[in-house]
Amino acid sequence: MKKSFFNTIVCLTLFLFALTACHTQSSRKTPVIRGYSDEPLINGLGLDMKDVRIIPLETSKESALSHVVDIGFFGDNLLVQDAGHRLLCFDRQGHFLFPVGMRGRGNGEYLRINAFAVNESDTTVTIFDETSGRIITYDAIGELLESVRLDGKLLYMLQRVAPIPNDERGDYLCSGYVHKDYNRIYSLLSIKNSFCQELQTTPMKTRGTAEIIGIHPINQYGGRLSLILPFSNSVFEYLPEEKKIVPRMTVSVGPKTKLLSQKQISRIDNYSIMLKSEFMAQNYFPGFSSLYETNDYIYLDMDGRLYFLIDKNNNTGVAYEGYIGEIHPDANPLISVKLSDGNSFVGMLEPWRIKTLRNQFDAMIDCKELSLFYKAMMALPDSCLEDGNNPCLVFYQL
Amino acid sequence: MKKKTLTACAVVCTVSVLGGVCFERTKKQSISTANLLANVEALTETEEEFETRRSECYSNMEYNWNMASICVESGFEHVTCTVSGKISVFGVELSGSYVKDHIYTIPWARYQCEESNGNCCTKQGLYTGDTKLA
Numbered sequence: 001m002k003k004s005f006f007n008t009i010v011c012l013t014l015f016l017f018a019l020t021a022c023h024t025q026s027s028r029k030t031p032v033i034r035g036y037s038d039e040p041l042i043n044g045l046g047l048d049m050k051d052v053r054i055i056p057l058e059t060s061k062e063s064a065l066s067h068v069v070d071i072g073f074f075g076d077n078l079l080v081q082d083a084g085h086r087l088l089c090f091d092r093q094g095h096f097l098f099p100v101g102m103r104g105r106g107n108g109e110y111l112r113i114n115a116f117a118v119n120e121s122d123t124t125v126t127i128f129d130e131t132s133g134r135i136i137t138y139d140a141i142g143e144l145l146e147s148v149r150l151d152g153k154l155l156y157m158l159q160r161v162a163p164i165p166n167d168e169r170g171d172y173l174c175s176g177y178v179h180k181d182y183n184r185i186y187s188l189l190s191i192k193n194s195f196c197q198e199l200q201t202t203p204m205k206t207r208g209t210a211e212i213i214g215i216h217p218i219n220q221y222g223g224r225l226s227l228i229l230p231f232s233n234s235v236f237e238y239l240p241e242e243k244k245i246v247p248r249m250t251v252s253v254g255p256k257t258k259l260l261s262q263k264q265i266s267r268i269d270n271y272s273i274m275l276k277s278e279f280m281a282q283n284y285f286p287g288f289s290s291l292y293e294t295n296d297y298i299y300l301d302m303d304g305r306l307y308f309l310i311d312k313n314n315n316t317g318v319a320y321e322g323y324i325g326e327i328h329p330d331a332n333p334l335i336s337v338k339l340s341d342g343n344s345f346v347g348m349l350e351p352w353r354i355k356t357l358r359n360q361f362d363a364m365i366d367c368k369e370l371s372l373f374y375k376a377m378m379a380l381p382d383s384c385l386e387d388g389n390n391p392c393l394v395f396y397q398l
Numbered sequence: 399m400k401k402k403t404l405t406a407c408a409v410v411c412t413v414s415v416l417g418g419v420c421f422e423r424t425k426k427q428s429i430s431t432a433n434l435l436a437n438v439e440a441l442t443e444t445e446e447e448f449e450t451r452r453s454e455c456y457s458n459m460e461y462n463w464n465m466a467s468i469c470v471e472s473g474f475e476h477v478t479c480t481v482s483g484k485i486s487v488f489g490v491e492l493s494g495s496y497v498k499d500h501i502y503t504i505p506w507a508r509y510q511c512e513e514s515n516g517n518c519c520t521k522q523g524l525y526t527g528d529t530k531l532a
Contacts, residue, residue: 208520274526276505303505305503
């Protein structure tokens with residue numbers, strides 16, 4: 001009797017431990033997306049694109065852009081962050097509307113724009129300035145609403161910011177640069193509590209430069225914050241209630257591509273795109289560099305070399321070349337994607353790039369009517385493509 | 399006897415669940431503590447080391463002290479070699495063992511100097527490796 005009692009206890013204990021482990025495992029189970037290991041297709045080949053619109057951004061003395069760092073929707077308008085520390089508002093037809101705030105040391109002015117975030121209501125925009133420690137909020141017409149000063153250290157090496165959906169406290173999810181030993185790549189910034197909580201670090205280091213883990217590493221869509229991690233083949237999401245970053249889906253990279261181990265990543269002391277290139281040459285997976293989401297698709301950029309397009313409806317993916325090597329009449333290429341909304345990806349093309357593509361396409365007169373992308377490109381007036389003009393926005397509706 | 403078995407089972411259940419939860423928490427805490435320690439370690443620098451870095455930065459005319467090289471954009475450019483041994487990336491000619499008609503994928507990064515106390519900006523502009531393109 002005693003023996004059977006003892007056996008029961010042991011079995012029960014083992015069963016419960018197994019159950020606990022299974023619970024942890026199952027809560028982290030993520031869908032596996034296949035298709036990456038197939039040979040990449042010509043950019044946009046066979047993509048069922050419903051519309052392509054190319055809209056030049058107005059070029060004037062006030063709106064001339066040096067280099068675009070980031071863009072974002074702002075209600076019916078668009079915000080463009082320039083490398084010259086300006087945030088400019090354009091309408092969706094490309095007309096320049098107004099600058100948001102200005103550089104300076106006065107009230108409501110910033111010294112540098114690390115990042116900006118359009119808040120959930122879509123009616124206010126907040127600029128984050130590490131140099132002055134200021135977090136400044138403006139309304140829909142660019143008028144100052146509020147300026148808060150925090151310890152600049154809280155904003156150290158801040159790269160991109162996204163408001164936490166449905167969050168009454170108004171906290172932000174932030175991505176950061178990897179800079180020498182500074183390795184905080186995701187954090188939670190609470191302005192109300194003047195607090196920045198570390199969420200995710202990387203063991204990698206850099207040799208003096210501040211390196212990005214991606215151009216657009218955080219994407220907010222449908223109340224969900226998705227993100228990428230360096231050298232990872234997974235898409236992650238931030239769970240606000242648990243303050244945790246968990247895998248959302250994993251891309252199967254196939255047998256020919258190797259994944260870097262944590263040990264290998266921790267040995268990296270010179271992280272940059274140059275190092276990624278070296279790993280790629282050895283068949284290692286370099287990770288995703290940007291993430292964009294629409295109603296039906298997730299676009300995972302790989303530094304412009306490739307992109308992996310996931311169809312959310314059936315959890316399948318297709319890898320495409322990220323550049324235009326061969327002009328194909330049936331291809332509607334997605335190039336330089338920088339933004340997404342409900343059903344469109346938005347790209348940005350410099351005039352010289354469009355001119356080059358037009359010249360390439362001119363050689364294929366027979367195919368001119370076939371692709372929406374090339375049709376839209378050919379329809380652009382030459383005056384929009386003069387040297388020194390602002391880039392054009394390309395709305396790809398899938 | 400049944401009562402005793404049930405009590406024992408209940409105790410085992412509670413202990414197992416609590417054990418599991420504690421294990422998970424300790425694991426998480428130890429990771430975040432390790433990360434925090436790594437950061438603290440990274441921030442500690444002797445005055446001598448700081449001075450060395452500063453003077454090294456000042457000694458190079460192209461470097462900027464109290465600024466950091468921030469990568470604002472990076473990517474790969476696909477270029478076709480039209481003349482053997484040479485390729486042109488963003489209008490800048492690079493020499494190497496390039497083969498005519500081959501397509502090369504060249505990594506590039508654009509750096510900008512930004513204010514940052516105690517840092518040295520060593521790169522500004524468009525680079526591939528250590529070669530400045532523009």
